Amino acid sequence: MSMLESIRSVMRRDEVFEFLVPDTPPDLDLTHGIILYLEGINVSFDGFKAINDLNLYIDDGELRCIIGPNGAGKTTMMDIITGKTRADSGSAWFGQHINLLKMDEPEIAAAGIGRKFQKPTVFEHHPVIENLELAMGGDKGVWTTLTARLNGEQRDRIDEILTIIGLQEQHNKQAGSLSHGQKQWLEIGMLLIQNPKLLLVDEPAAGMTHQEMERTAELLTSLAGNHTVIVVEHDMDFVRSIAKKVSVLHQGSVLAEGTMDDIQNDQRVIEVYLGS
Amino acid sequence: MILLKLLKSDRSGTFMLALLLLTTLVVPICNLLLPESSSLHISTYTMTLLGKYLCYALLAVAVDLVWGYLGILSLGHGAFFALGGYAMGMYLMRQIGSRGTYGHPVLPDFMVFLNWQELPWFWHGFNWFWFAMLMVVLVPGLLALVFGWLAFRSRVTGVYLSIMTQALTYALLLAFFRNEMGFGGNNGLTDFKDILGFSLQSDHTRAGLFIASATALGLGYLSCLYITRSRLGRVCTAIRDQEDRTRFTGYRVEHFKLWIFTFSAMLAGIAGALYVPQAGIINPGEFAPLASIEIVIWVAVGGRATLYGAVAGALMVNYAKSYLTAAMPDAWLFALGGLFVLVTLLLPRGVTGLLRKKEVTR
Ligand SMILES: Nc1ncnc2c1ncn2[C@@H]1O[C@H](COP(=O)(O)OP(=O)(O)OP(=O)(O)O)[C@@H](O)[C@H]1O
Ligand SMILES: [Mg+2]
Numbered sequence: 001m002s003m004l005e006s007i008r009s010v011m012r013r014d015e016v017f018e019f020l021v022p023d024t025p026p027d028l029d030l031t032h033g034i035i036l037y038l039e040g041i042n043v044s045f046d047g048f049k050a051i052n053d054l055n056l057y058i059d060d061g062e063l064r065c066i067i068g069p070n071g072a073g074k075t076t077m078m079d080i081i082t083g084k085t086r087a088d089s090g091s092a093w094f095g096q097h098i099n100l101l102k103m104d105e106p107e108i109a110a111a112g113i114g115r116k117f118q119k120p121t122v123f124e125h126h127p128v129i130e131n132l133e134l135a136m137g138g139d140k141g142v143w144t145t146l147t148a149r150l151n152g153e154q155r156d157r158i159d160e161i162l163t164i165i166g167l168q169e170q171h172n173k174q175a176g177s178l179s180h181g182q183k184q185w186l187e188i189g190m191l192l193i194q195n196p197k198l199l200l201v202d203e204p205a206a207g208m209t210h211q212e213m214e215r216t217a218e219l220l221t222s223l224a225g226n227h228t229v230i231v232v233e234h235d236m237d238f239v240r241s242i243a244k245k246v247s248v249l250h251q252g253s254v255l256a257e258g259t260m261d262d263i264q265n266d267q268r269v270i271e272v273y274l275g276s
Numbered sequence: 277m278i279l280l281k282l283l284k285s286d287r288s289g290t291f292m293l294a295l296l297l298l299t300t301l302v303v304p305i306c307n308l309l310l311p312e313s314s315s316l317h318i319s320t321y322t323m324t325l326l327g328k329y330l331c332y333a334l335l336a337v338a339v340d341l342v343w344g345y346l347g348i349l350s351l352g353h354g355a356f357f358a359l360g361g362y363a364m365g366m367y368l369m370r371q372i373g374s375r376g377t378y379g380h381p382v383l384p385d386f387m388v389f390l391n392w393q394e395l396p397w398f399w400h401g402f403n404w405f406w407f408a409m410l411m412v413v414l415v416p417g418l419l420a421l422v423f424g425w426l427a428f429r430s431r432v433t434g435v436y437l438s439i440m441t442q443a444l445t446y447a448l449l450l451a452f453f454r455n456e457m458g459f460g461g462n463n464g465l466t467d468f469k470d471i472l473g474f475s476l477q478s479d480h481t482r483a484g485l486f487i488a489s490a491t492a493l494g495l496g497y498l499s500c501l502y503i504t505r506s507r508l509g510r511v512c513t514a515i516r517d518q519e520d521r522t523r524f525t526g527y528r529v530e531h532f533k534l535w536i537f538t539f540s541a542m543l544a545g546i547a548g549a550l551y552v553p554q555a556g557i558i559n560p561g562e563f564a565p566l567a568s569i570e571i572v573i574w575v576a577v578g579g580r581a582t583l584y585g586a587v588a589g590a591l592m593v594n595y596a597k598s599y600l601t602a603a604m605p606d607a608w609l610f611a612l613g614g615l616f617v618l619v620t621l622l623l624p625r626g627v628t629g630l631l632r633k634k635e636v637t638r
Binding site: 082084105106109110114115117121122123124125126130133134135137140141142145146147148149190194 | 503506507508510511513514517518520521522523524525526527528529531532535
């Protein structure tokens with residue numbers, strides 16, 4: 001662009017300046033019915049290959065369970081999808097157009113991927129309701145948050161989520177004082193309120209009583225369809241109760257994929273699990 | 277409306293602000309209107325001392341905002357305070373005019389002494405009060421912006437960040453010690469005559485400075501209160517407690533840190549600017565790493581993440597300092613160190629934490 005032209009573009013009065021345009025990611029394109037492509041991903045930590053030529057495709061609206069022995073790379077895979085860890089090579093696409101490897105955490109979150117950590121992480125010093133308020137979608141810039149107030153619609157949305165995660169009675173309690181299971185739910189609620197297309201849920205049933213586990217299973221299955229859900233879990237009963245399709249991760253790559261029954265009869269899977 | 281709501285959310289702070297308002301009215305009256313023979317008379321020395329404490333309190337509030345609410349342990353806020361102070365000092369130097377020892381119409385004494393022929397470029401403009409006041413906030417703000425941009429973008433946190441802030445203030449200390457820098461070397465800037473045409477020796481000017489300091493503290497406090505009570509404040513504490521979660525929730529953590537840090541640095545600059553005419557001098561000693569650590573101790577003693585605790589801490593520790601340095605000059609540093617250890621071990625929520633515990637049980 002010549003100088004004159006660039007000056008002209010700055011002076012144009014029918015557009016805002018380029019740097020003022022919020023950088024929203026391109027729209028999620030699901031024309032092929034696949035929401036997440038992971039292809040040939042490699043990650044190594046100090047020479048140790050945590051992820052090794054990983055290929056994974058997730059359909060839109062699917063509920064996929066990922067199992068695998070400790071250290072298989074399940075959490076690391078989520079770190080890559082959400083921008084926490086950089087892949088050494090490979091590609092990760094969200095829909096047809098969104099290149100996840102080029103984005104950082106807040107961008108990926110804004111694009112529609114929510115994540116629950118393995119260890120429940122909520123804002124412990126804030127009441128439940130504020131946890132949800134903070135997580136709620138919308139403009140998350142510094143200046144907007146300075147003057148942001150909850151409107152009626154947003155309050156309703158928070159109430160709705162509180163009902164879904166069953167924490168209406170605890171809504172004014174400090175998140176830190178919730179039970180382990182309740183924290184897990186709150187964290188899931190914090191994901192839901194962001195309206196993500198894709199939810200990554202790392203070990204949601206850990207530390208839950210049997211009853212809590214059942215409710216979590218119900219919650220997750222009810223989410224599938226409107227959302228795409230990837231669940232990492234060790235508890236086989238839990239996986240069995242929710243999974244249609246299961247992927248087994250071993251030493252950083254997919255060892256087997258199929259229904260729970262296929263998986264449990266797969267010779268290689270049995271070896272891996274018996275071996276560890 | 278907003279003000280009322282804010283004050284309602286911070287009862288201890290409102291009490292403190294009321295006390296501040298009272299002091300702002302009473303102290304100048306007791307100084308100016310009551311005869312010296314009266315037992316209620318407050319000496320100009322005491323009023324100026326209190327004025328300096330108020331500046332420290334504002335500085336402490338600035339540190340509490342970044343440390344208490346955002347979790348950034350800045351051990352370099354003394355640098356922003358000093359830069360604000362130097363900006364004010366430069367204005368005051370230019371006001372001396374030809375009344376200096378060497379009687380040069382433009383150049384401050386120390387430049388004449390160094391045989392300089394003309395004013396360095398960065399001293400221009402400081403003869404205007406408005407320009408100097410702009411620099412009081414812009415210089416610390418810009419430094420914080422650049423420093424913060426580099427540090428937060430590369431996600432330096434915790435101890436490493438604290439060490440970097442110490443290095444920052446230490447580097448400035450060394451730079452300002454040098455005569456060639458043009459800020460008066462190790463003597464700093466002093467021998468001020470007047471401000472806005474009012475003599476700095478007069479009681480009325482001193483009273484004016486006292487009131488200005490109290491007002492700055494009040495406004496600075498309220499703006500910090502407004503921030504911490506907004507959703508922005510909640511994002512800050514969220515960053516402090518769970519930085520990763522905040523990021524995955526879609527907040528650009530580095531932007532939040534950057535703007536709060538910069539705002540805090542500007543407040544520190546204002547505190548420094550009000551401090552200097554009351555102290556009568558600004559020298560590189562203000563950049564000493566120890567000075568910045570002291571500020572953090574005030575906040576820790578008062579109780580972090582309360583704002584009013586920072587004010588209380590700054591006042592208490594500085595009162596103790598004035599008292600101890602007069603009574604036992606050698607003991608002060610030990611007392612300070614001991615105080616810090618005691619507070620960290622026994623009162624993790626500071627002195628005001630004791631009050632709050634009562635509030636809860638009541
Ligand atoms: N930041 C890191 N630096 C070095 N090694 C790492 C890092 N993160 C993960 N690893 C290693 O990578 C491997 C895979 O870890 P990951 O946490 O992904 O396993 P996982 O499948 O989630 O296991 P678990 O079931 O125990 O949660 C492990 O051996 C782990 O030690
Ligand atoms: Mg894991």
